[in-house]
Amino acid sequence: MADTDTLHAPADPAALSPEEARALFRAGLRVPTAGYAAGYAQANLIALPRDLAFDFLLFAQRNPKACPVLDVTEPGETSASIFAGDLRTDLPAYRVYRHGEPAGEFTDVRELWRPDLVAFLIGCSFTFETPMLQADIPVRHIEAGTNVAMFRTNRPCRPAGRLEGPMVVSMRPIPADQVADAVRITSRYPSVHGAPVHVGDPATLGIADLDRPDFGDPVEVLPGEVPVFWACGVTPQAAVMASKPEFAIGHAPGHMAITDARDSDYQVP
Amino acid sequence: MADTDTLHAPADPAALSPEEARALFRAGLRVPTAGYAAGYAQANLIALPRDLAFDFLLFAQRNPKACPVLDVTEPGETSASIFAGDLRTDLPAYRVYRHGEPAGEFTDVRELWRPDLVAFLIGCSFTFETPMLQADIPVRHIEAGTNVAMFRTNRPCRPAGRLEGPMVVSMRPIPADQVADAVRITSRYPSVHGAPVHVGDPATLGIADLDRPDFGDPVEVLPGEVPVFWACGVTPQAAVMASKPEFAIGHAPGHMAITDARDSDYQVP
Numbered sequence: 001m002a003d004t005d006t007l008h009a010p011a012d013p014a015a016l017s018p019e020e021a022r023a024l025f026r027a028g029l030r031v032p033t034a035g036y037a038a039g040y041a042q043a044n045l046i047a048l049p050r051d052l053a054f055d056f057l058l059f060a061q062r063n064p065k066a067c068p069v070l071d072v073t074e075p076g077e078t079s080a081s082i083f084a085g086d087l088r089t090d091l092p093a094y095r096v097y098r099h100g101e102p103a104g105e106f107t108d109v110r111e112l113w114r115p116d117l118v119a120f121l122i123g124c125s126f127t128f129e130t131p132m133l134q135a136d137i138p139v140r141h142i143e144a145g146t147n148v149a150m151f152r153t154n155r156p157c158r159p160a161g162r163l164e165g166p167m168v169v170s171m172r173p174i175p176a177d178q179v180a181d182a183v184r185i186t187s188r189y190p191s192v193h194g195a196p197v198h199v200g201d202p203a204t205l206g207i208a209d210l211d212r213p214d215f216g217d218p219v220e221v222l223p224g225e226v227p228v229f230w231a232c233g234v235t236p237q238a239a240v241m242a243s244k245p246e247f248a249i250g251h252a253p254g255h256m257a258i259t260d261a262r263d264s265d266y267q268v269p
Numbered sequence: 270m271a272d273t274d275t276l277h278a279p280a281d282p283a284a285l286s287p288e289e290a291r292a293l294f295r296a297g298l299r300v301p302t303a304g305y306a307a308g309y310a311q312a313n314l315i316a317l318p319r320d321l322a323f324d325f326l327l328f329a330q331r332n333p334k335a336c337p338v339l340d341v342t343e344p345g346e347t348s349a350s351i352f353a354g355d356l357r358t359d360l361p362a363y364r365v366y367r368h369g370e371p372a373g374e375f376t377d378v379r380e381l382w383r384p385d386l387v388a389f390l391i392g393c394s395f396t397f398e399t400p401m402l403q404a405d406i407p408v409r410h411i412e413a414g415t416n417v418a419m420f421r422t423n424r425p426c427r428p429a430g431r432l433e434g435p436m437v438v439s440m441r442p443i444p445a446d447q448v449a450d451a452v453r454i455t456s457r458y459p460s461v462h463g464a465p466v467h468v469g470d471p472a473t474l475g476i477a478d479l480d481r482p483d484f485g486d487p488v489e490v491l492p493g494e495v496p497v498f499w500a501c502g503v504t505p506q507a508a509v510m511a512s513k514p515e516f517a518i519g520h521a522p523g524h525m526a527i528t529d530a531r532d533s534d535y536q537v538p
Contacts, residue, residue: 054323061326061338069330190537268459268537 014038018258022090025258030092030107032147032216032254034139038130039263041192042256043070043083043121044233045091046240047249050075053118055161059239060120062158066167066235068123068191070261076115082261083121088113093252095237100244105252112249122233123192124256125170127263131185137178140219147216147254148172150232154206155197157235165239168215168232169197169205173225182228191266198229205229215253283307287527291359299361299376301416301485301523303408307399308532310461311525312339312352312390313502314360315509316518319344322387324430328508329389331427335436335504337392337460339530345384351530352390357382362521364506369513374521381518391502392461393525394439396532400454406447409488416485416523417441419501423475424466426504434508437484437501438466438474442494451497460535467498474498484522 007029010016013036016024021037033042048056053075060067071080078087088110096103096112106112126148129139141148148170155167174182179199187195198205210227211218215234221227237250251257276298279285282305285293290306302311317325322344329336340349347356357379365372365381375381395417398408410417417439424436443451448468456464467474479496480487484503490496506519520526 054326057323057326057330058341061341072327072330 018260019084021258022085025092026086026089028107030255033092033256033258034126034129034148034254035142037258041070041082041259041261041263041266042124042126043259044124044236045087045094045119045121045249045251045257046236047087047113047117047119048245049114049247050116050118052162052245055163056120056236058160059157059163060122062160063167063235065193065197066157066231067233068193069120070123070191070259071121073119075118077119078113080119080121082259083257084260087119087257091251091257092255095250095252097237097240097248097250099246100241109249114247117249120236121257121259122236123266124233125186125193125230126256127192127266128186128189130263132182135181135185137174137182137185140173141217144219146219149210149213149217149219150215150234150253151202151205151207152214152238157239162245163239163243165235165242167197168234168238169229170232171210171213171219171227171229173219173221174228176224176226179226179228186230188267189263190268193231193233196228197231200226202227202229287529288353290527291354294361295355295358297376299524302361302525302527303395303398303417303523304411306527310339310351310528310530310532310535311393311395312528313393313505314356314363314388314390314518314520314526315505316356316382316386316388317514318383318516319385319387321431321514324432325389325505327429328426328432329391331429332436332504334462334466335426335500336502337462338389339392339460339528340390342388344387346388347382349388349390351528352526353529356388356526360520360526361524364519364521366506366509366517366519368515369510378518383516386518389505390526390528391505392535393502394455394462394499395525396461396535397455397458399532401451404450404454406443406451406454409442410486413488415488418479418482418486418488419484419503419522420471420474420476421483421507426508431514432508432512434504434511436466437503437507438498439501440479440482440488440496440498442488442490443497445493445495448495448497455499457536458532459537462500462502465497466500469495471496471498
């Protein structure tokens with residue numbers, strides 16, 4: 001899906017501070033955030049009515065690879081301890097769901113936000129792309145300037161209360177001789193999805209066609225490369241679509257919350 | 270506090286399976302569980318009314334060193350995915366709280382359990398004592414056959430909803446030349462409290478006298494040893510005492526749930 005930019009993307013998005021990036025998004029820039037504000041953790045957003053907050057937090061606890069919780073707001077609050085901006089305006093784009101059905105994409109959800117919403121910030125694999133790049137592991141969607149490719153899988157999450165749904169994964173093509181390095185590096189970031197859940201063979205995940213992602217843009221898998229799959233923080237939105245709660249607001253896949261936390265805050269030895 | 274045994278402790282508690290250990294406790298054996306069922310993870314218990322479950326899960330998310338959640342039951346359930354036994358009978362001893370006040374210790378809480386209780390199993394540092402022993406790091410309370418020494422600290426947890434309270438720590442005296450090894454080994458088990466929160470100098474944690482623990486038994490710190498402090502899963506009970514919810518059931522400190530999960534399930538690379 002093409003992004004409609006109302007502002008030009010900055011020449012060097014990696015060099016932006018989280019505050020600068022959020023200001024651009026607040027002003028209307030609508031782009032996927034991979035490669036933005038290098039060194040700062042990015043996060044998935046899912047905001048749900050207070051009544052569902054326990055079910056969701058339990059869903060996250062039971063599915064920690066897909067739903068690592070970085071922060072949770074008090075009901076109605078619009079910033080978080082790791083996100084000093086405004087959660088209603090400072091992401092590049094949002095998706096709203098009513099009874100599980102997509103009800104539009106927005107760049108500002110101030111008029112839709114409700115005082116009973118609890119917002120969850122979920123770790124995002126964009127966070128470990130900086131250390132991958134530093135280790136000379138190519139990240140194709142950053143090279144191509146597109147959104148990461150994401151797929152619904154045939155792997156059900158462990159349900160919790162009223163929430164259930166399939167695991168969603170992101171895919172990066174990795175040169176075969178660098179797959180082990182990619183595993184080693186990403187396993188040091190368990191709070192942002194950690195090690196891959198699957199290496200090669202999309203069919204066993206129920207993915208029929210790598211050229212047709214369920215979210216984001218397709219990327220080419222070159223000869224000598226292996227598709228590597230990481231659990232993805234769009235999983236909560238797949239659960240919303242499957243479980244049909246009355247109302248939810250998520251980020252538009254790939255259009256993340258850029259937090260004030262450092263990548264290194266989520267690194268284990 | 271002396272434990273009143275109605276059964277003799279087994280000759281080789283480390284060799285018991287989780288099922289065998291739970292059967293002994295169900296039959297009335299009332300002992301601290303350090304050293305039992307080597308290789309299996311132990312867990313702290315806190316059961317709270319459903320109405321408080323979100324606040325507690327958020328408290329745990331905000332205080333992950335002290336409250337690493339291993340498992341959560343559905344309301345009213347009495348077993349868990351990592352605990353095939355009966356949570357009301359298969360721990361050696363329980364503490365019941367009413368409005369934050371201790372309301373007795375029991376070896377069986379079947380008559381007190383309520384259908385609205387949600388039980389949380391929280392990681393326990395007994396889990397990493399096996400790898401410590403395998404690395405020839407002494408564990409004094411196992412050598413002495415006593416309960417581990419636990420202390421309330423002056424460090425407040427991050428509150429969540431109606432829950433607040435101080436961090437509780439367990440203390441082990443470690444020979445000075447093995448402190449680094451103890452840090453290295455325990456840091457590989459983040460789900461069972463991980464690396465120490467404090468090494469040496471109890472006064473800065475607000476601990477006036479190592480000979481007077483708030484929970485468990487005192488242990489001697491020998492010349493050449495340093496007191497090392499790990500976050501402790503009794504922290505939820507300190508939060509219950511500080512926050513005074515209407516009803517709660519915990520384990521008696523040191524008298525843990527022996528789970529079916531392996532220590533190694535919680536080890537990171």
